[in-house]
Amino acid sequence: MSHSLGTCVVPMNAGVTMKRNGNGKTATARHLEIVEPRQLYFGEKWQYAPSPEKKDHVKLKKHYDLFIDGKFVPGKSGKTFPTINPATEETLAEIAYAEAADVDRAVTAARRAYDKVWRKMPGSERAKYVFRIARMIQEKARELAVLESMDGGKPIRESRDCDIPLAAAHFFYYAGWADKLDYAFPGRKARSIGVAGQVIPWNFPLLMAAWKIAPALASGNTVVLKPAETTPLTALHLAEIIQEADLPPGVVNIVTGDGTAGAAIVNHPNVDKIAFTGSTEVGKMIQRAIAGTNKRLTLELGGKSANIIFEDAPMDQAIEGIIDGIYFNQGHVCCAGSRLFVQESIAEIVERKLWDRMQNLRVGDPLDKNTDVGAINSKMQLNKICELVDAGVREGATKHQIECALPKKGYWFRPTFFTKVAQSHRIAQEEIFGPVLSVLTFRTPEEALERANNSPYGLAAGVWTDKGSKIFKIANRMRAGVIWANTYNQFDPSSPFGGYKESGFGREGGVHGLASYVELY
Amino acid sequence: MMHVTVDQVGVEERARKLSTRSIKTSSKREGIKLIISMIDLTTLEGKDSPGKIRAMCQKAIRPLPGNADVPSVAAVCVYPNLIREAKRCLAGTNIKIASVATGFPSGQYPLDIKLADVRDAVTMGADEIDMVIDRGAFLAGKYRKVADEIAKVKEACGPAHLKVILETAELETFDNIRKASWIAMESGADFIKTSTGKLKEAATLPITLVMLEALRDYWYETGKVIGMKPAGGIRTSKDALRYLVLVKETVGDTWLTPDLFRFGASTLTNDLLMQLAKEMTGNYQAAEYFTID
Structure with a gap:
């Protein structure tokens, strides 16, 4: 192949400002001179007008309570903390601050729901509830997407096309497993574990809640979930969905707060399984904290992929x-x-x-x-x-x-x-x-x-x-x-x-994700 | 970078993502005007007649009668026999005359006939020649033959600009499309063009993306600027705006000009006008209000 290199002059429309490579100098040029290395020019010849997603349909409350035993209740201490919009630094809402006493209430409710209702319910019945949650997430997809972007700062394109549809898909997927647990692990029987304590991060707030809650419910466990301190809103709207879906009280409890509530969940004697997604540092603390107990653990931690x-x-x-x-x-x-x-x-x-x-x-x-x-x-x-x-x-x-x-x-x-x-x-x-x-x-x-x-x-x-x-x-x-x-x-x-080494252990998603929430015998 | 491969799933996903760009209000208005100025208004039918050409040329000059704000199209594209009529109608305007040649649309003719076809078209007044490559030779692996033909056609063009039609639907794979684009560019193409418009499958966003990436890589490597023309199957403003997004975000402002990007289309114009009228007046108007020439 022969290429004529060297200086080449490209006709340009008059008046287009060209940015030269690297040195930051700009020049208005009739011709685009080729400087090495050549660089494309992405300017303002044709611009996209602002196209903001509407937010007036979002039912944002001024104050959110904890979701315990099927009801929204204030924290025992009465303390609250603000959740802010990281794109504007404005406070979106005040959130109830959970402490050990609130976590204890939530775990007690989850235990009761597990023993009295959820563990005994046929899988086909549990599936109906999980399917219902999935459908309601789809129905409220727009609202949830806007809320996710407001509370966490992620582009609406991603919350709309990725976070929310995937969250619904997880509930749909695991709903399908609820009545097929006997076939999930050939040659073995699967039994639910009990109360799952789940602590999730702020990067995919609703999606991580779905990753945790959906397999737990499908396999017959009850849940105490703590969303991240900076992004509690979609989890609380999920709580509203769960309430509307008429899930038996106590099957899902959502407590908002910081590391205090997280530690209370991890250390609570009535919790049978801990699922944590977050930093490797906290993951190590959790593993130390539950050493010698009967708690099962899955950790999905950091990475440098x-x-x-x-x-x-x-x-x-x-x-x-x-x-x-x-x-x-x-x-x-x-x-x-x-x-x-x-x-x-x-x-x-x-x-x-x-x-x-x-x-x-x-x-x-x-x-x-x-x-x-x-x-x-x-x-x-x-x-x-x-x-x-x-x-x-x-x-x-x-x-x-x-x-x-x-x-x-x-x-x-x-x-x-x-x-x-x-x-x-x-x-x-x-x-x-x-x-x-x-x-x-x-x-x-x-x-x-x-x-x-x-x-x-x-x-x-x-x-x-x-x-x-x-x-x-x-x-x-x-x-x-x-x-x-x-x-x-x-x-x-x-x-x-899921990960290897310091990225954690245990798998989420697929039949592997189910395995983390059952005991096989 | 001729031999860089293309991942089908990846390129389709990228085109899909780019097509979710939200183009509203002023960007829609400006985009539509830019698109109109990039159109090669085309008629390539056996029943084309001087009368039809006269009507089309009028439309080309003034797409929306009574509104000087709407630009003329870039060119009209016709069969060689109708070049003279188009020339008469477009005298005194900046609108170019493009003619298909080289045994369009199949390209299955001896080289001397193809070259004569080109020379005739240029003599009759064509400013631009839209040639077809020999897909049979390409698919048989005779790349040298394809390249030589393009080079000879380019020579026969003289001052006329050469657009090389790959007929992407017949090449089928993105790897082939990239390879054919590269051969065309190395052999003297001023533009690379997707399709003849004679097949059901014509221009698509992923195909256009692959060709834009190829011409960008060619520019990286040689400094030569090649133009791009998707043709066939682009019928709505929404579609056309997506192509414009592709240009804006793949090769940038340099290519956002009729000198380097064209739409080969016959029925697109009226949808653009309809959308433009809506943006200007706030209301959609019935199709009857737009002339069908």
């Missing part, structure tokens, strides 16, 4: 996979593809394409239907991201951050990636949980494997190559719970999810 791009990958789709892997939900994803391993032979072109692609990430109002990256969930999280990014710069990695306007109020972080990252840098080791990617290079498949596995975590991985045999080779030797081939961040209720 590797996204491996080989030179024979479908490149433009791989770029999308990188974007989806790290900028989806502002990077607040435990399985985020936060370590990018690129084969050295294509590293330059991948970085260039990634950079050009990132110019089209629209950062801002989570309720705008065209927003790609929303608000960082909390001030605390934003501080943590900033700290690690600063560490990356200090340790000598090269920072690439897009220049986009940000709203004046709220918590924001511009999508960023680092190159010249060494395995020993903090940004290659620690979970950032934000829109920040570390790019590393490798030369051979063996090296990719070795370096990708060189992490205390092992939640997920992505492999990008057109060669099937290479996919299997890598997948078989990656120490990660989920491995995506030529895609990333795909979720389905029938597919198990």
Whole structure:
């Protein structure tokens, strides 16, 4: 192939402002001069008008109580805490603050419901309730999506197209298992465990509630669930759905609060199983706390997942996979593809394409239907991201951050990636949980494997190559719970999810997820 | 980057995601006007006559009579025998005349006939030539033959711009579409174009995305700017706006011009006008209020 390189002049419409590469200088040019490396220009020739999702249909209350024994009740101490919109810093509602006494009430109600009603109910009857919840989530999908975006800062496009439909899908999926437990584990019988104490994170509030509640209910357990402190609203609206669905009182209890309530659940003697999704640090504390008790435990913890791009990958789709892997939900994803391993032979072109692609990430109002990256969930999280990014710069990695306007109020972080990252840098080791990617290079498949596995975590991985045999080779030797081939961040209720090493143990989703909520004999 | 592969599931997913962009109010209005200015208003039927061409050219010049705010289309696209009539009708305007040639739509003719076809069309006044590639040769793996033909046609075009029609439906796979795009660009295409419009399956968003990515990679590699023309099957404003989104977010502002992006369409214009009138007046008007030329 012969290519005429060298300077080439491209006719442009007059008056279009061209941004030159890197140096930040802009020039109004009749002609686009080619500077190396060439860069595309994504400007304002044709802009999207604001397209905000309406929120007047959301029945947002000023005050929310705890959901215990089928009723909404205030916390015993009467204390409340505010939940705020991270995109505006406005208080959305006051939430009842649960302490040990409230958790005790909730566990007692769950125990009673388990012994008197739920464990004895035929699976086919339990299924009806779970199906009903699934359908009601679908009916209220719009309201829940808006609420999720307001409370957590995630783009409405994601809450509308991903969080809420998947939450409903989980209830549908596990509802189907409720009367088929005898066939779920061939040759063995499954029996429910009892009261499940569940503590969930703030990154996918309703979806995580669905992941936890749906399999527990389907297999005959009752539940005490604590949503995250910064994002309690959709779980409380789920409580309203559960009440409307006429679930027997006490089968699902939802207590809102902070680590105090979480610890009370973990330490309560009447709880038979703990399911936790959150940080590795808290996961370790929980495991220590319940050592020597009869409680079962599943932990879904942090990650620093590797996204491996080989030179024979479908490149433009791989770029999308990188974007989806790290900028989806502002990077607040435990399985985020936060370590990018690129084969050295294509590293330059991948970085260039990634950079050009990132110019089209629209950062801002989570309720705008065209927003790609929303608000960082909390001030605390934003501080943590900033700290690690600063560490990356200090340790000598090269920072690439897009220049986009940000709203004046709220918590924001511009999508960023680092190159010249060494395995020993903090940004290659620690979970950032934000829109920040570390790019590393490798030369051979063996090296990719070795370096990708060189992490205390092992939640997920992505492999990008057109060669099937290479996919299997890598997948078989990656120490990660989920491995995506030529895609990333795909979720389905029938597919198990969970980690190796410090990313936790136990699986959620699929028949594997059911196994965590039953005793087999 | 000629041999970069395309993952079908991934490219379809990307096109689907881009098609959920919400285009409202001012962006819809401006987008529709931009689309009108990018149209190759097309008639390619056996029954085309000078009368039909006269009517179509009038529509091309002034798509919405009485409203100077609505731009003219970019070009009209006709069979060679009707070039002269189009030329007469469009004299004094900036509207280009595109003609299909090279044994359109099959391309299954000897090379000298194809070249004569092209030279005739240019002599008669075509500003742009829409050629078809030899899909039979491509699918038989005779890439050199395909490339040589395109290069010779380009030579025969002289000053006329060359659009190379891949007829993507017959190439079937995204890998083939990318490969054919690359061959066309290396052999002298000024534009790459999806379809003849003669098959049921024509332009789609994923196909257009793959071709835009190919021409972007070609630009990365060579600095040469190639244009893109999806043709066939784009009938509604909503569809057309999705193509515009694809351009905006794949190759950027440079390509948001009739110089580098065209819509090959025969019936799209009236839906655009209908939507535009709605944006301007607040009400939808019945189809009878828009001329069908």
